[in-house]
Amino acid sequence: xxxxxxxxAIQNVLLESREKLTVSGVSDxxxxxxxxxxxxxxxxxLTVKGENLKINKLNIDTSDFILNGKITSLAYSEGGFExxxxxxxxxxxxx
Numbered sequence: 648x649x650x651x652x653x654x655x656a657i658q659n660v661l662l663e664s665r666e667k668l669t670v671s672g673v674s675d676x677x678x679x680x681x682x683x684x685x686x687x688x689x690x691x692x693l694t695v696k697g698e699n700l701k702i703n704k705l706n707i708d709t710s711d712f713i714l715n716g717k718i719t720s721l722a723y724s725e726g727g728f729e730x731x732x733x734x735x736x737x738x739x740x741x742x
Contacts, residue, residue: 682697684714694720695718
C-alpha cells in the first residue's frame, strides 16, 4: 500500500537530448559522483547513471534539481523512501 504523500505527489521528469535532466519533487541527494547520482524524491529513490554527470542545480526549498552530462539510465526504486530500505538499496548498487 502506498503512503498518502506518494499517492498525491506530482513529479515532473524532463530529459533533454540525454544531456540535461530536470526533476521536480527532489528532497535530497543521497549519493553522487560523475557516473551515478541517487536522489530522494516524493515518488521514491531515483538513480541516474551516465558519464561526466554534474549537478547543475539543487534547491531543496523549491524541490528543483538539474543534472547535466551523458545520461544513460534512469530508474526508480520499488517502494517508497524509508530509512531502513535505503541502506539495502545502496548496498546493492555499490556491490
